[in-house]
Amino acid sequence: MNKHSYEHIEEMIYKEKLPNGLSVYLLPRPQMAKIYGLFTTDYGSIDQTFTPINGKERITVPEGVAHFLEHKMFEKENRDVFADFSNQGASANAYTSFTKTAYLFASTDHTMENIETLLDFVQDPYFTDQSVEKEKGIIAQEIEMYNDQPDWRALTGTLKAMFHHHPVRIDIPGTVDSINTITKDDLYTCYNTFYHPENMTLFIAGNFDVKQIMKMIEENQASKHFPKVEKIDRSYPQEPDSVFEKDKTIKMPVSIPKCTIGIKESSSELTGEDFLKKDLLQDMIADFYFSKGGPFYQQLYEAQLIDASFYFDTNLEKNFGFTLIGGNTSEPENFAAKVRELLETTKRTEFTDEEVDRMKKKKVGQLLRSMNSLEYIATKFTHYNLAGVDFLKAVPFIQSLTRDDFNTFVQNWIKNDRIAVSKLVNE
Amino acid sequence: MQEFREKTISKNGINFHFVPTQKFKTIAITAKFRAPLSRETITRRALIPHVLQQGTQTYPDRVALQQKLDSLYGALLSMNGTKKGNYHITTIRLETANQKFISNEASIMDEAIALFKEVILNPKSENGSFPEATVTREKATLKQKIKAVADDKMRLANMRLLDEMCSEEQYKLHVQGYEEDLETITPDNLYSCYQSMVQNDTLDIYISGDIDPDTIESKITGSFVRRETETSIPKEESASPKNEPKTVIDKQDVQQAKLHLGYRTNITYGDKDYFALHVFNGLLGGFPSSKLFINVREKNSLAYYAASRFESHKGLLFVFSGIAPEDYQQAREIIVQQVEAMKNGDFTEGELNDTKELVINQMLETTDNAKGIIELMYQQEVGGKELPFNQLTDGIKKVSKEDVIKVAEKLELDTVYLMTRGDKNE
Numbered sequence: 001m002n003k004h005s006y007e008h009i010e011e012m013i014y015k016e017k018l019p020n021g022l023s024v025y026l027l028p029r030p031q032m033a034k035i036y037g038l039f040t041t042d043y044g045s046i047d048q049t050f051t052p053i054n055g056k057e058r059i060t061v062p063e064g065v066a067h068f069l070e071h072k073m074f075e076k077e078n079r080d081v082f083a084d085f086s087n088q089g090a091s092a093n094a095y096t097s098f099t100k101t102a103y104l105f106a107s108t109d110h111t112m113e114n115i116e117t118l119l120d121f122v123q124d125p126y127f128t129d130q131s132v133e134k135e136k137g138i139i140a141q142e143i144e145m146y147n148d149q150p151d152w153r154a155l156t157g158t159l160k161a162m163f164h165h166h167p168v169r170i171d172i173p174g175t176v177d178s179i180n181t182i183t184k185d186d187l188y189t190c191y192n193t194f195y196h197p198e199n200m201t202l203f204i205a206g207n208f209d210v211k212q213i214m215k216m217i218e219e220n221q222a223s224k225h226f227p228k229v230e231k232i233d234r235s236y237p238q239e240p241d242s243v244f245e246k247d248k249t250i251k252m253p254v255s256i257p258k259c260t261i262g263i264k265e266s267s268s269e270l271t272g273e274d275f276l277k278k279d280l281l282q283d284m285i286a287d288f289y290f291s292k293g294g295p296f297y298q299q300l301y302e303a304q305l306i307d308a309s310f311y312f313d314t315n316l317e318k319n320f321g322f323t324l325i326g327g328n329t330s331e332p333e334n335f336a337a338k339v340r341e342l343l344e345t346t347k348r349t350e351f352t353d354e355e356v357d358r359m360k361k362k363k364v365g366q367l368l369r370s371m372n373s374l375e376y377i378a379t380k381f382t383h384y385n386l387a388g389v390d391f392l393k394a395v396p397f398i399q400s401l402t403r404d405d406f407n408t409f410v411q412n413w414i415k416n417d418r419i420a421v422s423k424l425v426n427e
Numbered sequence: 428m429q430e431f432r433e434k435t436i437s438k439n440g441i442n443f444h445f446v447p448t449q450k451f452k453t454i455a456i457t458a459k460f461r462a463p464l465s466r467e468t469i470t471r472r473a474l475i476p477h478v479l480q481q482g483t484q485t486y487p488d489r490v491a492l493q494q495k496l497d498s499l500y501g502a503l504l505s506m507n508g509t510k511k512g513n514y515h516i517t518t519i520r521l522e523t524a525n526q527k528f529i530s531n532e533a534s535i536m537d538e539a540i541a542l543f544k545e546v547i548l549n550p551k552s553e554n555g556s557f558p559e560a561t562v563t564r565e566k567a568t569l570k571q572k573i574k575a576v577a578d579d580k581m582r583l584a585n586m587r588l589l590d591e592m593c594s595e596e597q598y599k600l601h602v603q604g605y606e607e608d609l610e611t612i613t614p615d616n617l618y619s620c621y622q623s624m625v626q627n628d629t630l631d632i633y634i635s636g637d638i639d640p641d642t643i644e645s646k647i648t649g650s651f652v653r654r655e656t657e658t659s660i661p662k663e664e665s666a667s668p669k670n671e672p673k674t675v676i677d678k679q680d681v682q683q684a685k686l687h688l689g690y691r692t693n694i695t696y697g698d699k700d701y702f703a704l705h706v707f708n709g710l711l712g713g714f715p716s717s718k719l720f721i722n723v724r725e726k727n728s729l730a731y732y733a734a735s736r737f738e739s740h741k742g743l744l745f746v747f748s749g750i751a752p753e754d755y756q757q758a759r760e761i762i763v764q765q766v767e768a769m770k771n772g773d774f775t776e777g778e779l780n781d782t783k784e785l786v787i788n789q790m791l792e793t794t795d796n797a798k799g800i801i802e803l804m805y806q807q808e809v810g811g812k813e814l815p816f817n818q819l820t821d822g823i824k825k826v827s828k829e830d831v832i833k834v835a836e837k838l839e840l841d842t843v844y845l846m847t848r849g850d851k852n853e
Contacts, residue, residue, distance in 0.1 A: 009452065009528055031449045033791040073624040080725065085714035087777075089784030091792075108791040109784065137728035144682040145731055145749050151576045253680035292480075293493025301489075304564070307571035308477070328575055358497045365500030365524040368452040371799055 001214055006392045009371065013381075013392065014210050017222050021198030021229075023385075026213060027205040027377060034108045035206035036374040037118050042201075043194035044099040051233040058235055060179045061190060064139070064174015067096040069187050071135055072127055073103065090114045093336045098168050101194075101382070106375075111208050111215055119220050122339070124137045124190045127184045140176050148195075150254045154424045158324060161248040161420035165237035166319050169244075179254050196229050197221065203381050205374040213385040236319060247336075251427035258424040259335045260268040260326030263343070263414070269319050272390040273397075279316040280398060281409040284359045286312050286323050289346070305335045318387055332423040334377045340419065349410045354401045363398050381425040383415040432455050434640050435710040439652040440809070442813060444633045446800060447605055454636030455522040455535060457801050459556060460628035461809070463661035464515045464597040470569075470604030471612060471620040472515055476506030477565040478617065479519070482551035492546075501525040504546065504807030511809045512687055512695070512740025513597050513661035516758055518605065519547060521611050522797070525637055531768075544650045547625065556614040557621075564608050566827055572764050579812075582844045583746070584685035588745070592689040592842040596664055600766060629658045629806055633801045668690075678849030688746040689842040690766075694834065702822035703830035707838075709782040710774055710831065711735050711765060712746060713789075716781070718765040729758050734755035737806045744838065752848045759843065769835040772828060775819045779828055787820050 014026040014299050025078045036063040045067065049060045073094070074081040083197040107114045107272075116171045146152045156171050156237040173179070204213060242262050264375055290297040300306045310327035329335040356391035377391075384391040434445040462468070486492040494504045502523040509516050521543045526535040530637040551558060576583055586601060593599035632651065634643055694700045712719035712735025725731035750758045768774075793799035794816070809816050814822075 008530070029450075032795045033794050080721075082715035082720075086714060086781050086785055089781070089788045091714065091785065106788075106792055134728055138724060141683060141729075141749060141751060142731040144751070148580050148681050148683055179824075255574050256571060279439075291493070293490045293497075295490075298490055301564075304567060305577075307568045309571070309575060319708075328571055330571075331517045358494065360499040362429055362501035364529065365502065368524040368528055369501070369503065369522060369610065372451040372453060374795070 003315045008395060009368070009392065010394055011371075014071070014214065016214065018197065018218060020221050020224070021196065021228050022221055023201045024214070024217055025201070025203045025381065025385075026208075026210050027381075028202070028208060029205060029374065030207050032207045032374065034106050034374070035114070035208055036104065036106050036205065036378055037115055038099050038104045038151050038203045038382060039122050040201045040203070040205065041195050042095050042099070042199050042386055043101055043190070045170060045172040046093060046236065047234055048167050048193065050190045050193060050215040051194070053227070057336070058233070059189070061186050062174065063178040065169050065182055065186055066101055066192050067173045068135065068139060068182050069190055070094045070096045070101050070103075072131065072140060072141060072187060073122060073125065074269040075122070075131055076121070078268060081117070084117050084121070085114065088113045088117065096172055098172065100380075100386075103380075110172055111213070115204060115216065116220055117212065122195065123224060125188065125195075127187045127341055132182065132184050136179055136182075138320050139179050139227070141175050143171075143176055146173070146278060147317070150252065150258055150424055153250055153252055154258045154326060154422065155259045155324070156420040157250045157418060157424065158249060158260040158326070159322070159424045161245040161323055162243045162262040162264045164244040166239040166241055166320055167178070167236065193232060197226055198229055199232060201385065203378040203382050206376050212384070230262060231392045241319070241415075243420040246417075248319050248420065248421055248422045250422065250424045252424065254424060256328040256427050257324060257329065257332045257426065259329050259332035260422045260424075261339045262323055262338065262420040262422065263325075264418040264420070265314070265323055266316060266321035270316070271318070273389070275316065275387045276384070276389045276394065276397060277401070277405070278321070280363065280394070280401070281405065282316065282323060283314045284315050284363050285406065285410050285413065286325070287362070288355070288359055289342070290325055296339075299342065300335070300338060301335075303338060303339055305329055307370050332425065336423070338420040341361070342423070343414045343419065344416075346410050346414050349407070351403060351406050351410070356406050360401065364395055367398075369397055386394040403405050433814050435518075436644070436648070438648050440630070440655040441629045441653065442652055443644070443648055444631060444632060444637035444804060445638065445643065446804070447637060447638050447640055448800070449637050451797050452525055452528055453522050453797065453799070454525050454539070454634070455520060456539065456634040456799050457518060457520045457635070458543075458547060459631045459633075459805055459808075460517040460519075460624050461514050461631075462624065462628045463659055464510060464513050464600050466600060468620055469515065469602070470608035471518060471617055473602065473604035474565060474569050474612060474617060475621050475624065476508065476517065476519070477568055478561055479506060479546060479550050480504065480537055481561045481565065483545045484549040486543055487551050498507060499535055499542065500529065500532075502539060502542070505559065508602050510600070510602050511576070512738075513664070514740075514809060515602070516809075516837060517628075520798075521546070522677055527637065532708065534687065535595060536643075538648055540650055544586065552618065556618045559614050562612070562614045562617060564833055567610065569604060569608055573601075573603050576603065576820075580679070580681055580683075580846065581683055581749070581753060583797045584687050584844060585745070585747075587675070587677060588687045588689050588844040591673065591844060593666065596667055607712065626653055627656050627659070627809075629656065631805065633804065635797060635800060637758060637795060666841075669841060672843055674843045674845070676845045676847060679844070679846050681846065681848055683749045684752040684755060684845060684847040686748045686750055686755060686762070687838065687844045688762060689844070690744040690746070691839045691841050692737060692742045692744050692834070693837045693839070695742045696806065696814075697812040700830070700837070701739070702819075703826045703834045705786050705823055705830050706779065706782055706826045707733055707742065707834040708737050709786045710778065711769055714785050715787075718768065719746065719762065722761055722765055727752050727757070727761060729761070732764075733822070739806065739849075754843055755847065763840070766835065766838060766840070770832065772832050774828075775781060776828065779826075779831065783823055783826060786823055790816070790820060
């Protein structure tokens with residue numbers, strides 16, 4: 001067990017890679033009342049085409065399988081896993097993103113049992129034709145619920161406009177039609193390929209005894225058998241740098257139109273410090289311009305093109321990245337034109353020392369604030385860890401960034417053909 | 428787990444609460460202004476947070492204010508309005524990094540207190556009023572926000588349910604305000620409303636984080652001074668009893684129907700049945716192991732969400748579900764059956780104990796959240812009853828099956844609201 005201490009933020013992490021390949025991280029926080037456990041597989045909605053474990057040829061599975069699988073993990077032959085956690089005073093949940101599927105619990109008691117339950121239920125699939133059929137109605141309702149949400153439609157529409165082929169353009173839960181084609185065999189194929197311990201990370205944070213927990217996890221894993229595996233062969237289509245559609249209009253019943261600008265940030269593979277640097281700079285610079293009081297925010301605000309729903313968001317994953325800027329606006333055309341015009345001016349930006357200092361301070365403070373939450377630390381640590389980055393070292397890394405780093409990034413940030421506009425208007 | 432202690436002092440017409448805890452890397456100052464809900468002021472009180480964030484005397488516009496916040500290590504200033512029982516509560520909160528985690532920084536705390544005071548007591552004003560341009564612009568912002576509720580169907584359904592269920596009660600008031608009231612707002616009457624809020628509302632200020640209460644006490648109590656005020660108590664009101672539950676159906680252009688039910692619990696925060704109400708809600712629809720989730724979703728595949736939640740101060744309980752429009756009758760029957768099953772005591776001792784643990788677990792988890800701790804404490808102020816955390820959890824531990832059945836028997840279905848697919852003008 002390796003111990004890693006981060007003195008500047010008073011945190012400690014214990015790491016271990018188990019013989020079966022599972023990566024385990026423990027972050028003790030004795031002041032807290034609770035324990036948060038997060039069991040993540042490096043498998044999300046974009047992992048649609050791959051060679052199955054022990055298979056010879058690549059296959060492509062229906063849209064929405066990763067999310068469907070996540071739902072079905074909770075049902076066992078004679079019981080429901082939510083009930084198991086409930087019996088132990090814990091609340092459990094799960095989510096599927098573009099790149100990950102994660103299972104989690106929070107509890108303030110029965111620590112050992114809850115961690116074991118988390119490991120055991122995720123490592124013991126039980127799918128039948130009947131249970132797969134039954135789930136289709138529930139997921140169809142989930143999809144219909146999202147389809148009624150203008151924010152969701154604006155987001156997914158913008159992704160479809162930005163990306164030509166990359167599966168990030170596919171809705172995470174799939175479509176009502178695609179999920180209706182999913183079979184028990186699809187679920188087992190994906191499960192066996194992607195839920196191997198080698199492809200998974202367990203992160204436990206909160207109030208617990210480190211030695212006792214690590215020993216229990218080791219024994220639990222040693223008692224199970226997993227086949228030997230090679231690196232998983234996944235395939236993603238070639239994705240151009242440019243956007244697929246520069247201008248797109250979605251129609252649905254809505255009281256106030258929405259407009260979203262998507263900046264396609266990346267379509268190549270990044271790891272380690274390159275990843276962290278791009279991730280932080282893209283976020284700090286978007287924040288500089290578009291957060292409340294930022295120069296672009298202020299111009300949009302004064303031109304009455306935005307309201308309280310205005311937002312921006314940056315994302316970077318191993319082989320794609322994007323920034324979104326959008327919100328409700330009564331003038332989607334003018335909003336889009338103005339944002340494009342403002343973004344165009346960033347090429348000539350020279351940040352002052354004072355501006356760089358303020359951006360760095362703000363980001364450091366945001367990180368410290370977010371570390372109040374065990375959920376956030378567990379999620380972010382796992383996310384960055386998969387990209388080869390130690391999240392808990394982000395604070396000193398930000399402090400080490402120079403004015404040149406900021407200027408180089410901003411001057412090369414915007415390319416006209418990497419911007420997509422998606423408008424959502426009343427039908 | 429570290430125990431949390433609260434030190435409270437009342438001084439200068441303000442209740443100050445000090446909450447030292449080492450759980451967090453930040454320090455938060457939270458002010459809660461409380462006044463009875465009223466149609467006269469609700470839209471103004473919805474607008475005030477928007478205007479206050481546009482600048483102060485020292486930082487005269489949003490840019491200057493934001494740059495000050497950013498340079499205080501991204502201090503987060505947030506303001507919002509909520510309803511609790513018959514009260515409206517305006518919350519103003521400033522959260523900053525604790526300077527102990529940043530090398531060579533010793534003044535963040537002092538500057539944060541000064542800025543917090545400035546934002547609340549010295550907003551940008553001209554001749555004893557808010558600047559007209561700011562008010563006009565922020566009215567437009569609020570107007571859009573009011574309109575946008577129509578696009579959030581879950582929220583709209585909750586709002587429509589309350590419109591119908593509490594038609595004779597203040598609790599129906601929309602916390603985001605009313606479009607038609609915006610026209611009556613002027614910089615002058617908005618400023619008067621703000622002054623009244625600052626001077627006459629019941630005011631609680633919480634400081635939480637890794638702080639030394641003694642050091643911070645003099646800093647904060649010296650910064651906020653006002654004359655003593657009387658707590659204004661909302662008028663007692665009661666809804667006219669309904670012989671039969673009312674059913675309301677709205678047609679909207681939606682794919683998924685929303686079936687939301689409103690019940691009267693006849694139990695509020697100070698009541699002895701309050702602990703059992705927590706457990707009742709947990710068994711009915713608070714968790715994925717609850718009756719609603721299991722029966723509406725898991726057994727019958729009718730919904731993606733099916734849950735319940737209760738309001739502590741007004742005595743209301745809501746059931747929410749998102750269903751296919753054609754499943755309305757079936758879903759309604761199953762939901763009503765679950766409440767009946769509770770009355771019949773159709774749950775085991777094991778389920779009862781598990782639920783009690785889940786409820787307590789959820790409360791303990793709330794204490795790990797910087798905002799959650801304050802909300803738990805503030806419940807006591809609004810409820811007008813001291814109920815320290817340990818008493819709350821002990822009370823829940825003691826709940827018996829009979830106690831839960833008694834809660835079920837007190838429960839009355841008031842209104843069934845359905846938003847479903849169809850032409851609005853049908």
